[in-house]
Amino acid sequence: MTAEVAVSVPVAAGPAAATRWRLLRRRPAFGIGSAIVLFWVVCAILGHQIAPQDPLAQSLLKVNIGPSGAHWFGTDDLGRDVLSRVIVGARDLLLVTALATVLGTVLGTVLGLAMGWFGGVFDLLVSRVVEAVLALPSVIVAFLFVVAIGPSDLTLIVVIGLVFTPIIARTVRAAVLSERHLDYLAAARLQGEKSPWIMFREILPNVLPSILVEFTVRLGYAIFTVATLSFLGFGVQPPTPDWGADISKEYINLPAGYWWQTLFPALAIASIVIAINLITDSIEQVMAA
Amino acid sequence: MVLFVLRRLGLMVLTLWIVSLIVFFAGQVLPGDPGRAILGNLASAQSVQVLDHQLGVDRPLLVRYFSWLGGAVHGDFGTSYAYRSAVGPLVRSALFNSLKLALLAFIIVVPLGILGGVIAALFHGKWLDRVISVAGLTLATVPEFVSGIVVIVIFGVELKLLPVSAAAPAGASAATQLRDLILPAIPLVFVLFGYIARMARAGTVEALDADYTRTAMLKGLPRATVIRRHVLRNSLLPTITVIATQTGYLIGGLVVVEDLFNYRGIGNLIFHAAQTKDFPMLQAGVLIIGIVYAVATLIADMLLMWLNPRLRAEGGSS
Numbered sequence: 001m002t003a004e005v006a007v008s009v010p011v012a013a014g015p016a017a018a019t020r021w022r023l024l025r026r027r028p029a030f031g032i033g034s035a036i037v038l039f040w041v042v043c044a045i046l047g048h049q050i051a052p053q054d055p056l057a058q059s060l061l062k063v064n065i066g067p068s069g070a071h072w073f074g075t076d077d078l079g080r081d082v083l084s085r086v087i088v089g090a091r092d093l094l095l096v097t098a099l100a101t102v103l104g105t106v107l108g109t110v111l112g113l114a115m116g117w118f119g120g121v122f123d124l125l126v127s128r129v130v131e132a133v134l135a136l137p138s139v140i141v142a143f144l145f146v147v148a149i150g151p152s153d154l155t156l157i158v159v160i161g162l163v164f165t166p167i168i169a170r171t172v173r174a175a176v177l178s179e180r181h182l183d184y185l186a187a188a189r190l191q192g193e194k195s196p197w198i199m200f201r202e203i204l205p206n207v208l209p210s211i212l213v214e215f216t217v218r219l220g221y222a223i224f225t226v227a228t229l230s231f232l233g234f235g236v237q238p239p240t241p242d243w244g245a246d247i248s249k250e251y252i253n254l255p256a257g258y259w260w261q262t263l264f265p266a267l268a269i270a271s272i273v274i275a276i277n278l279i280t281d282s283i284e285q286v287m288a289a
Numbered sequence: 290m291v292l293f294v295l296r297r298l299g300l301m302v303l304t305l306w307i308v309s310l311i312v313f314f315a316g317q318v319l320p321g322d323p324g325r326a327i328l329g330n331l332a333s334a335q336s337v338q339v340l341d342h343q344l345g346v347d348r349p350l351l352v353r354y355f356s357w358l359g360g361a362v363h364g365d366f367g368t369s370y371a372y373r374s375a376v377g378p379l380v381r382s383a384l385f386n387s388l389k390l391a392l393l394a395f396i397i398v399v400p401l402g403i404l405g406g407v408i409a410a411l412f413h414g415k416w417l418d419r420v421i422s423v424a425g426l427t428l429a430t431v432p433e434f435v436s437g438i439v440v441i442v443i444f445g446v447e448l449k450l451l452p453v454s455a456a457a458p459a460g461a462s463a464a465t466q467l468r469d470l471i472l473p474a475i476p477l478v479f480v481l482f483g484y485i486a487r488m489a490r491a492g493t494v495e496a497l498d499a500d501y502t503r504t505a506m507l508k509g510l511p512r513a514t515v516i517r518r519h520v521l522r523n524s525l526l527p528t529i530t531v532i533a534t535q536t537g538y539l540i541g542g543l544v545v546v547e548d549l550f551n552y553r554g555i556g557n558l559i560f561h562a563a564q565t566k567d568f569p570m571l572q573a574g575v576l577i578i579g580i581v582y583a584v585a586t587l588i589a590d591m592l593l594m595w596l597n598p599r600l601r602a603e604g605g606s607s
Contacts, residue, residue: 016543128307135304135578135579136575136582139545143544145315148317169302227434227435228432228433228544232560248434273427273430274423277423281423282447
């Protein structure tokens with residue numbers, strides 16, 4: 001679970017978006033990270049087409065076979081092909097994390113803009129709710145709701161999205177507060193523009209870089225949370241291939257020497273987490289430049 | 290100062306009250322009734338009704354909320370569905386176990402994290418800085434079950450150096466308990482290292498850029514003295530806040546680690562409560578984590594106030 005620290009990234013007013021994008025593309029870390037993420041996105045979309053075998057097909061004659069030409073990543077204790085399960089396993093994880101992070105970012109942005117712009121009692125009240133949610137680790141909050149509603153991809157998306165909302169709202173609020181006193185907002189107000197217009201057309205474009213950084217950071221945490229919930233049996237449900245759930249089922253076979261059943265899904269999780277962190281780090285470097 | 294403390298306490302109570310609302314009403318979304326859930330499908334409607342009455346779940350929602358909250362304030366969290374005994378003592382002993390594990394993890398990770406962050410800041414922008422930053426961020430987001438399994442395989446199964454189960458019998462000697470807790474502490478250290486290093490780095494980079502540091506350098510003080518006396522004193526303050534906010538995580542995020550190592554802490558307790566749909570236990574566990582987090586951040590704020598005279602002056606006047 002997640003430890004939540006909102007580390008707001010100082011975004012310099014320097015180069016324009018196009019220049020930043022050019023700087024970003026030149027960073028090798030960004031290239032490597034993007035390539036790995038792209039690889040898993042392709043697996044998620046085309047999973048069943050590119051998997052060498054049916055990830056659900058069991059075979060009693062082929063249980064616990066080590067990596068070989070026929071099964072590059074070996075087979076699990078039900079004789080299912082580990083490589084195929086790793087490839088198809090990207091689907092639910094990526095779908096849930098992406099949608100949950102988008103949901104949290106959209107809701108958090110709207111809430112944060114409103115808190116920063118209106119301030120006063122509204123800000124005070126919502127800030128308390130934000131604090132309350134931050135006091136509880138996401139995995140634990142997810143427990144409460146998954147137990148109450150029952151596990152499904154939709155439950156995961158909604159719960160993780162809602163848990164992330166206050167965290168993102170806090171970052172956006174801080175960014176709005178640093179814009180509030182600037183002249184362009186005073187000018188907009190004097191022109192008699194309405195609050196929604198000012199919030200979404202004037203402030204939003206200026207705080208967008210902070211939101212982008214927050215989005216990529218949250219994406220990393222979302223993977224952490226979903227994988228952990230799946231490992232604990234509260235996330236993606238078997239027999240659907242999932243890295244976290246597969247590890248939880250197979251790791252007890254490790255002492256028997258069947259390392260491939262656990263190692264490959266674990267490497268898959270590590271690779272996507274590292275890839276997202278390489279992207280996040282590159283974006284932060286470019287933004288702060 | 291007194292005003293500041295009172296204000297902070299007031300806000301903390303308000304936050305905890307909202308936590309209690311979230312925790313209680315999440316439990317009410319559950320369709321069906323607890324009596325049926327406990328007794329199973331074969332029980333007669335009458336016995337389900339009797340049990341519901343015993344548990345008090347046939348009362349109106351608001352009555353139940355206030356009686357639950359009233360009990361919780363006095364340390365009475367009701368009766369566990371799964372254990373059929375009072376929740377309070379079970380949660381208390383589990384919390385004590387978790388605090389022991391968390392303390393060990395902190396003792397290891399705080400110096401390591403600060404050291405890593407300060408080194409990264411001193412090499413600001415160089416490759417060593419990038420390696421420490423990316424490695425820290427990655428360790429922080431690799432789930433504990435992955436790092437935990439790696440640790441179990443290497444130290445427990447292959448090298449057979451340390452026990453893979455932390456289920457020492459009650460009353461085991463302190464040395465045995467400590468030995469049992471070393472492996473479970475490692476995944477927690479991994480996750481926390483990144484945060485602490487990140488904050489220590491940010492604070493140190495800022496302090497290195499500050500005018501007072503330049504003045505000290507220009508005065509001709511040795512670099513080591515400047516860093517020790519001028520940079521670190523200013524840079525490590527924000528790190529205290531991070532360490533405190535991580536306490537909440539540590540207590541709550543123990544779920545996976547305690548499950549992997551079969552350790553009877555609050556994380557394990559909450560996990561089993563969730564598996565058995567034991568709502569009184571689940572609610573008590575989550576509420577306790579909220580309280581621990583709130584108290585830890587309160588202490589951190591006080592400490593920060595006490596260490597930083599500038600904040601103290603502002604807090605006192607407002």
